[in-house]
Amino acid sequence: MIIMQKSASTNAPRAAARRSAAFDAHPAVVAARTRPPSPLPAPMSLAELRAIAREAGADDVAAVPLDHPDLAEETPHALAAMPAARTFIALVLSTHPDNIRSPKRSVANLEFHRTGHELDEVARRIALALVARGHAAMNPAMAFPMEMSSFPGRTWIVSHKRVAVAAQLGRMGLHRNVIHPRFGSFVLLGTILTSVEIAEPPEPLTYDPCLDCKLCVAACPVGAIEPDGAFRFSACYDHNYREFMSGFTDLLEEVAASGSKSDFRDRVPLHEAVSMWQSLSYGPSYKAAYCIAVCPAGSDVIGPFVARRADHLANVVRPLTDRVETVYAVAGSDAEAHVKKRFPHKRLRVVSSSLRPTHARAFFGALPLTFQRGPARGWKATFHFVLTEQAVEATVRIDDGALEVEVGVLTGDADVTVRTDGALWIDLVEKRRSAVLAVLLRRLSIEGDRALLDRFASCFPR
Numbered sequence: 134m135i136i137m138q139k140s141a142s143t144n145a146p147r148a149a150a151r152r153s154a155a156f157d158a159h160p161a162v163v164a165a166r167t168r169p170p171s172p173l174p175a176p177m178s179l180a181e182l183r184a185i186a187r188e189a190g191a192d193d194v195a196a197v198p199l200d201h202p203d204l205a206e207e208t209p210h211a212l213a214a215m216p217a218a219r220t221f222i223a224l225v226l227s228t229h230p231d232n233i234r235s236p237k238r239s240v241a242n243l244e245f246h247r248t249g250h251e252l253d254e255v256a257r258r259i260a261l262a263l264v265a266r267g268h269a270a271m272n273p274a275m276a277f278p279m280e281m282s283s284f285p286g287r288t289w290i291v292s293h294k295r296v297a298v299a300a301q302l303g304r305m306g307l308h309r310n311v312i313h314p315r316f317g318s319f320v321l322l323g324t325i326l327t328s329v330e331i332a333e334p335p336e337p338l339t340y341d342p343c344l345d346c347k348l349c350v351a352a353c354p355v356g357a358i359e360p361d362g363a364f365r366f367s368a369c370y371d372h373n374y375r376e377f378m379s380g381f382t383d384l385l386e387e388v389a390a391s392g393s394k395s396d397f398r399d400r401v402p403l404h405e406a407v408s409m410w411q412s413l414s415y416g417p418s419y420k421a422a423y424c425i426a427v428c429p430a431g432s433d434v435i436g437p438f439v440a441r442r443a444d445h446l447a448n449v450v451r452p453l454t455d456r457v458e459t460v461y462a463v464a465g466s467d468a469e470a471h472v473k474k475r476f477p478h479k480r481l482r483v484v485s486s487s488l489r490p491t492h493a494r495a496f497f498g499a500l501p502l503t504f505q506r507g508p509a510r511g512w513k514a515t516f517h518f519v520l521t522e523q524a525v526e527a528t529v530r531i532d533d534g535a536l537e538v539e540v541g542v543l544t545g546d547a548d549v550t551v552r553t554d555g556a557l558w559i560d561l562v563e564k565r566r567s568a569v570l571a572v573l574l575r576r577l578s579i580e581g582d583r584a585l586l587d588r589f590a591s592c593f594p595r
């Protein structure tokens with residue numbers, strides 16, 4: 134053994150010299166060394182970037198440096214995707230409003246998919262044009278594919294909305310989509326990460342294109358947009374995204390749980406099964422997007438709304454709100470209450486929550502996304518969680534419809550303190566194990582008013 138090591142170390146310099154000589158003689162290395170060194174790429178003017186983007190097919194473009202203060206949360210994600218990135222280039226492609234507005238939602242879905250694919254192509258063309266000028270550039274997807282290994286956490290590489298707003302291409306509307314001053318809500322957004330610096334800062338957008346008309350609030354079948362601008366993430370995700378990630382896994386679970394063919398048919402109506410087939414074959418179908426469809430903002434769009442508001446309501450808003458359709462909501466959620474109250478003519482279908490944390494830390498991250506204001510109104514309490522093994526401490530405060538989550542600290546006086554191990558807590562939340570048994574086995578301890586824990590659960594229905 135010792136002899137072999139000695140002989141290997143004696144031969145090592147000779148082997149390295151051979152490898153170096155072979156590298157120097159390699160035809161590609163010889164050719165690269167004979168080419169004159171390329172000059173360091175210079176910063177680009179906004180005018181040149183605009184010309185490249187127009188040529189590639191973009192409807193609007195702007196740029197912001199990676200260290201823009203409003204994008205501090207985005208920068209590490211961008212650098213993880215491309216360490217050489219220095220600039221975000223924000224892109225806009227407009228969609229065709231009449232398609233997005235149609236009560237025939239297959240038409241709207243085709244428009245979203247076609248424009249989305251086109252946007253990815255445009256972004257790639259711009260990235261390649263930048264590379265041809267000596268810069269590094271990459272284009273993350275406008276939507277999918279995403280980094281699904283991070284699901285149910287953040288799966289997207291860059292938040293196009295944040296970049297577009299920082300680049301002054303639009304402002305966040307009441308419906309939490311970016312409204313472009315010209316195309317309004319009828320846009321999809323893209324971002325290119327690049328090493329090139331753009332000489333000029335973005336030109337400021339001097340007004341908010343959102344009219345605060347609240348048509349998006351009125352049109353959303355699950356009440357995902359609150360009049361005060363709060364966005365009920367789970368309402369939108371459970372209904373609009375029924376045929377995306379979680380709805381698909383629900384379908385698989387229904388298959389596994391079905392005792393027979395007829396049992397499966399009872400669980401999953403035929404129209405849902407074929408609709409899922411269509412989503413898998415032709416791209417996932419959104420169930421609504423009515424907030425975008427009814428939005429009258431944007432100088433290209435607003436004319437008819439200003440001239441005859443009643444026509445807009447009759448021709449665009451009412452056909453969507455009157456639509457008889459299946460609406461998906463979790464039992465006990467604000468969305469369920471909303472459908473029953475506002476849209477009794479729609480078919481309510483109760484589903485389980487789409488956001489299922491797999492780790493204690495993710496549980497606390499998901500709380501703001503699944504929080505229901507309705508059951509949280511009229512009472513207040515502070516909860517302390519001490520979850521061992523996955524080592525998470527957290528304080529959760531519910532106060533008359535408002536939620537505050539602090540991860541990593543126990544603050545204030547707790548009305549209830551829960552102690553258990555993280556993996557067991559996830560199993561209890563998912564109802565895979567019995568809380569009574571866990572208490573008896575001393576694996577779960579609850580100090581304080583246990584009834585408050587039931588109230589806590591009602592704010593995050595599953």
Ligand code: B12
Binds near residue numbers: 370
């Ligand atoms: C996550 C996501 C969603 C989520 C959350 C929507 C939202 N309001 O942010 C869901 C699944 C509900 C969704 C729905 C839709 N989306 Co979407 N979505 C995204 C995605 C991947 C990231 C959004 C983002 O930046 N979030 C972070 C911050 C900036 O957003 P926020 O509004 O402040 O945060 C809210 C939520 O995101 C959520 N949240 C915050 N942090 C986290 C972390 C995690 C892990 C999760 C799960 C959620 C979450 O909580 C906040 C308040 O509710 C982008 C694509 C991309 N790569 O950027 C498209 C994007 C935002 N979606 C888009 C569209 C078109 C839609 C739909 C219209 C789809 C449709 N055809 O029906 C609906 C509209 C719903 C609505 N009113 O917002 C467009 C918007 C274009 C525009 N004009 O702004 C984008 C930019 C795609 C694109 N390339 O154009 N979407």
Ligand code: SF4
Binds near residue numbers: 308344345346424429
């Ligand atoms: S529908 Fe009205 S309130 Fe909603 S985002 Fe558009 S302009 Fe703003």
